[in-house]
Amino acid sequence: EVYTALADLEELLDTENLLIDTLQSYIKAEEQKLHLLRKYVDIYQNQHNKAIKDVNSYISNPINAYTLVKRLTTDWNDVEELMSTQVSTDFLNNITYYKETRLFPTNEDLNGAAVALTRLQDTYKLDTSSLARGELNGVKYSAELTAADCFELGRQSYNNGDYYHTWLWMKEAEGRLNKEKNETISQSDILEYLAFSIYKQGDLSLALDLTNKLLEIMPTHSRAMGNKVYYEAELVRLIETQKKKGDDESEEVELEQDQPDHAYHNDPYAREYYESLCRGETNISEEIASKLKCRYLSNNNPFLKLAPFKVEEAYLKPDLFVFHDVMTDAEIETVKRLALPRLQRATVQNSVTGELEIAQYRISKSAWLKEEEHKHIADISQRVEDMTGLSMKTAEELQVVNYGIGGHYEPHFDFARRDELKTAFKSLGTGNRIATVLFYMSDVAQGGATVFPMVGAALWPKKGTAAFWYNLYPSGDGDTLTRHAACPVLAGSKWVSNKWIHEFEQEFRRPCTLERPPEHLTI
Ligand SMILES: O=C(O)CCC(=O)C(=O)O
Ligand SMILES: [Fe+2]
Incomplete structure (x- = not known):
């Protein structure tokens, strides 16, 4: 695809x-x-x-x-x-x-692109009409969508069983159609989808109204005639059961306890919280922010004394570092050029079977580059060693990633959890992923942050910078607070590369200690 x-x-x-x-x-x-x-x-x-x-x-x-x-x-x-x-x-x-x-898109691509649009719509709270006008967060990027384009988005959502977005896009199609001189789709087609998607969402009487409207335009529409009979019967049944219920417990009025709007802020696993981080709405606490520093780092390396790394602390516990200017434009060009013809849909490891498979929660393409392929790749590896003080002997090859429309990677750990360790990285024989260096190889116009929902930190891509963190405690236990995600790309092409560093060979560089995570955080 x-x-x-x-x-x-x-x-x-x-x-x-x-x-x-x-x-x-x-x-x-x-x-x-x-x-x-x-x-x-x-x-x-x-x-x-x-x-x-x-x-x-x-x-x-x-x-x-x-x-x-x-x-x-x-x-x-x-x-x-x-x-x-x-x-x-x-x-x-x-x-x-x-x-x-030639490269040709398939129906799967059409569906993927439509799902991506609805994902962006939800994550970034974009309203349907602005999207249809070609606007993303107030910036006009592209031509407007026709009624037929909106209809197709609705139809794709419908095929995915997503009746909420079906309704949104069919309403937009209807609105657009009313303004079109050369109509790109028929109102009856839209009405049929509107009726069915609202029925699926539980509004029987509106479904019936819409079906009646459809029958006014096309009195012999056979599916609509059938649906009308069905909706009417269902409505009668519903009214009767409600009446019965009302007689039985006339006094008992149950008030549903509404969840307060901010509830998800306390829940690092809540999707809403993750999405608010992607929108840049939530910031780390003042207390932590005031402790973060920037410094020059030379790791006692005499060469680096002349040109030390510029390091910024982005979070403490877990320590998240951002290194500035650690990949040159020329290196980035080399990496992209070598990776481009080899990009393959990124896979994830099934935690039960250990098999690699594609998943909707990771949408990107990636390729692996070896140090021997080009001096620039070897230079990058050496730089990671200089930056982190860790050995590259057991590190994985450089993984290059390019994200597509709405491309993302939902919250995950880079390390293998205890029960996964049996299968993950086994063939490598180098232990778990002790640390991650994530290079940003492009600026991203909108969206595409790397967020850490457990601690509320967000890193925004900047070409040439790299993020670095330890995935494991010195004891070898995974640090759950490093759970992170690549937010959907809203506008622009996002390129990153990962250098995953492994445990073995680090014994003298980051000696193993007894420091372990608190009991409730061990996995
Ligand atoms: O692209 C990003 O911002 C993060 C990527 C990531 O977490 C990964 O590839 O494991
Ligand atoms: Fe990751």
Whole structure:
């Protein structure tokens, strides 16, 4: 599929260009054919007009008699032949060839791109109308969506069983349709989806109203007729059960306790909290912020004394560091160039089977680069060693990641939990992932933060910087507070690369101690 990385989407524009050229040529060929047929019909019409002016004198002339017969035999055969030539065949063959040899999106891509849009809509609280106007958080990026575009988004949501977004997008389609001079979709199609999605959300009477509206436009719409009967019967049943219930417990009024709006702020596992971090709404506490420092780091390395690293503390417990200017533009270009042809849909490890599989909660494409491939890759590895003081002997290769539309990676740990350790990293034989260095290789126009919901920290991508943290306690226990996520990319192409450092070989660099996490945080 192509929607999972922006880098692949670029190639779709080349595909589209070929299709446009083919369609232009096909139209020209059809026009030539029609032009020729028009010539024939003009000649026929001309001759015919002459003939019927004086039928007798026309056919009594042997030359006319001959040409009449000829027109209706050989000449007419030519016309028929021309009419039956399939101008489109060659062009369709070309298109089939492109489909086999070029990058082409599939229905899965269409669905993925639609789901991505609805994910962005939810995470960043974007209202449907602004999105349809091509606006993201008040910035106008693209052309407006037509009623048919909105309808398709609704239809995709419907196919995914997501009736909430079906309703939103079908309402938008209806609104857009009312303003369209050249209507791109029919109102009856929209009404059918509106009725069904609101029924699924439990509003029977509105579903019935909408179905009646549909039947006003199309009185013989058979599905609508069937649904009307069903909704009416359901409504009667509902009213009766409510009446019965009302008689039974007339005095008992149950008040549902509303969850206060801010409840999720106390719950680091709540999706709403994660999303608020992605929106940049929640900040770390003043108390912690006041303790964070910036400093120059040389790790006692004489070379680094001249050009020490600029390190910023982004959080304490767990320590999150941001290193500035640790990847050059030239290195970034090399990394992207080498990775581009090898990008594959990122996988996640199934914690039960240990198998790698694709998942909706991780949408990106990635590739692995070896130090031997290019001096720049080896330089990056050496730099990670200098930055962290940890050995690269057991580190994984550089993982390069590109995110697509709405691309994200939901909250996860980089280390393997105790029960996963049996399968994860086993083949590497280098122990668990002790630390992560995450290089940001692009700025991201909107969205795409790396957030840590357990502690409320958010890191915003900046080209050339890198985040660093320990995933494990010195005892080897995983640090649950390092749970983190890549927020959906709202605008722009996000490139990062991961260097995962492993436990073995670090014995003298980060000696193992008895410091263990508090009991409630061990996993
Ligand atoms: O892209 C990011 O911001 C984080 C990526 C990440 O956490 C990962 O690849 O494990
Ligand atoms: Fe991660």
